[in-house]
Amino acid sequence: MSSTDIQTSFERHSARDDFLTATKVEDTLGLCLSGGGFRAMIYHVGALTRLNELGLLSRLDQVSSVSGGSITAGMLALAWHQLQFTADGVATNLNEIVAKPLLAFAGHPLDVRAIVLGLLPGRSAADEVVRAYDAHLFNGATLQDVTDRPRFTFMATNLQTGSGWRFAKDYAADHRVGQIERPTLSLSRVVAASSAFPPFLSPVRIEFRDGDVKPMRGTDLHRAPFTRTAVLTDGGVYDNMGLERIWRRCRTVLVSNAGRNTPEVGSPTGRWVGQFFRTLELVSQQAENSRKRILFGVNNLGQRKVAYWGIDTPIADYDVSGVPAISMEQTKRAASMRTRLNTFAPEEIDLLLMAGYAGATASLSARGFANQQQATFGALPLRASGLD
Numbered sequence: 001m002s003s004t005d006i007q008t009s010f011e012r013h014s015a016r017d018d019f020l021t022a023t024k025v026e027d028t029l030g031l032c033l034s035g036g037g038f039r040a041m042i043y044h045v046g047a048l049t050r051l052n053e054l055g056l057l058s059r060l061d062q063v064s065s066v067s068g069g070s071i072t073a074g075m076l077a078l079a080w081h082q083l084q085f086t087a088d089g090v091a092t093n094l095n096e097i098v099a100k101p102l103l104a105f106a107g108h109p110l111d112v113r114a115i116v117l118g119l120l121p122g123r124s125a126a127d128e129v130v131r132a133y134d135a136h137l138f139n140g141a142t143l144q145d146v147t148d149r150p151r152f153t154f155m156a157t158n159l160q161t162g163s164g165w166r167f168a169k170d171y172a173a174d175h176r177v178g179q180i181e182r183p184t185l186s187l188s189r190v191v192a193a194s195s196a197f198p199p200f201l202s203p204v205r206i207e208f209r210d211g212d213v214k215p216m217r218g219t220d221l222h223r224a225p226f227t228r229t230a231v232l233t234d235g236g237v238y239d240n241m242g243l244e245r246i247w248r249r250c251r252t253v254l255v256s257n258a259g260r261n262t263p264e265v266g267s268p269t270g271r272w273v274g275q276f277f278r279t280l281e282l283v284s285q286q287a288e289n290s291r292k293r294i295l296f297g298v299n300n301l302g303q304r305k306v307a308y309w310g311i312d313t314p315i316a317d318y319d320v321s322g323v324p325a326i327s328m329e330q331t332k333r334a335a336s337m338r339t340r341l342n343t344f345a346p347e348e349i350d351l352l353l354m355a356g357y358a359g360a361t362a363s364l365s366a367r368g369f370a371n372q373q374q375a376t377f378g379a380l381p382l383r384a385s386g387l388d
Contacts, residue, residue: 030250035067046356066235309359
């Protein structure tokens with residue numbers, strides 16, 4: 001057997017033994033940014049701050065995002081060219097060109113305004129969200145304006161097929177419909193599609209020209225109307241932690257999760273409307289729980305190295321020292337905040353920033369991404385009060 005045959009046999013064996021049957025996994029570092037509205041957007045800013053301090057931000061190969069996480073990811077992807085990295089891989093201007101615009105945006109009332117304006121003739125709530133993203137964050141940018149590396153993938157859910165539309169600079173695709181090479185779609189519309197929470201801000205419609213969507217291997221819906229219009233809703237409906245791209249490609253997986261957990265209800269309503277919405281919440285929660293079990297399973301099998309931090313996880317659960325002081329009560333307050341796209345007060349922003357920063361610090365320390373010296377920290381370098 002030749003060396004080439006041996007290598008091919010090894011790759012097939014590894015893919016077969018991999019629990020996720022990932023044939024393209026490499027020794028690379030990927031980051032997943034979950035959904036959760038403005039709450040997630042702010043929380044992830046705190047986490048990015050810690051990743052940057054540890055020099056991990058500059059080492060990212062892949063970033064995948066959904067919903068509120070896509071707002072943060074979109075700003076980071078667009079500003080990446082301007083980041084000034086030191087020899088240690090720390091961006092000295094991350095706060096100025098990424099964090100501050102996002103935190104300022106969290107002070108804008110978006111969802112109710114979009115819904116009301118969307119009632120006017122010829123307008124939709126989704127289009128109002130697109131306009132707001134473009135005016136305050138993306139300024140006419142398209143997917144071709146974002147960085148090549150790390151590769152950013154923005155996830156939306158296709159209401160037509162039930163699968164995900166993945167949008168990136170090199171291509172956009174729904175595996176059942178086909179792919180678009182080097183898409184020139186506006187970044188604001190892509191992020192709006194990823195964060196269009198149903199039913200009020202959804203759907204976002206993206207129109208394609210003839211020939212834009214090319215067939216792929218295995219596509220079974222490569223025909224009109226699927227290849228002419230994508231009818232999209234929040235990426236969190238399909239995968240609220242944005243795991244799918246990352247855990248199939250990257251050996252090391254970092255997950256920042258600010259998604260909403262379904263609260264306990266001592267006396268559920270007997271009315272059918274209340275039961276309907278409660279059931280939908282439980283179905284969504286169980287889908288996320290299943291993905292978490294798979295995530296931790298591949299970590300325990302040694303097939304991935306995973307660092308996971310969640311907004312509802314008490315810092316004490318990580319069992320590490322030298323972590324930012326955030327109490328159990330503060331953790332509960334952060335985890336109970338709304339997941340809407342509406343105005344967050346400065347004190348809410350500060351708490352979410354600290355929650356994301358502390359969670360990332362604790363998880364990365366517990367998983368060996370930071371030594372004891374690196375685990376020390378000063379004050380969180382950005383607060384809502386410093387936006388003026």
